[in-house]
Amino acid sequence: MTLMNAPVYDAGKAKRTRYALVGVGVLVAVLVVATFAGFISGHGWLFSNVYTEHRVNKFLTAIEQKDFATAYGIYQNDSDWQQHPDKYSGYSLQRFTEDWTKYSPVGEIHSHHVDKSVSDGSGTFGTTLLVAATINGDPDKRLFIAVQRSDGTFTYPAPHIFAY
Structure with a gap:
């Protein structure tokens, strides 16, 4: 051409x-x-932590409403936990309820705000997600919950905390 x-x-x-x-x-x-x-x-690269933050929000809302059975199911990442309670005999609902009422380091939870989350552990997105929440509007009452990425279970207290 x-x-x-x-x-x-x-x-x-x-x-x-x-x-x-x-x-x-x-x-x-x-x-x-x-x-x-x-x-x-504080919500992860491409807001990848938002789903887990919503789960922690639902968990803390259930604690506020004193619906400990629902909160326990979220904590264990098993909504059908009542079908096989022997699986969780190491940490029973009774002990869970005591931990979040009598022995709670932040006292009774009336309100909360999920503030921030950070990835922890190895790998691109970490093996654990640490979620921070302010309890009862008091900035001195911060709660840190660790969420395992592999199975979605919660761990409290978190292995460590972060400043923000």
């Missing part, structure tokens, strides 16, 4: 190409912003 035989300029194709490039650029920009916004706000 020579210069004299060049194809005719297709304005529609050029417009579609430009829109596609702009769209890809905007998509990449949104992805970069979402990635860092999630991390900076």
Whole structure:
């Protein structure tokens, strides 16, 4: 093909190409912003920790409402725990209820706010997620719960805490 035989300029194709490039650029920009916004706000890269934070929120809401059976199911990540209570005989519902009432280091929970979460352990997203919550609106009463990524069970107290 020579210069004299060049194809005719297709304005529609050029417009579609430009829109596609702009769209890809905007998509990449949104992805970069979402990635860092999630991390900076304390909800994990690309807000990957939000699901676990919602589980901790449901758990603490059940504790507030004194629905310890539901809270225990969330804690053990087994909503059907009552079908096989012998599986959890090492940490019974009775002991769980005592731990979250009589022996609670933050006292009785009337309100809570899940503040932040960080990944802990090895690997890209860690093996554990540490979730921090403020209890009863008192910044001196912070609760840290560890959530195992492998099986979704909770651990309290968390192996360590973080400052924020």
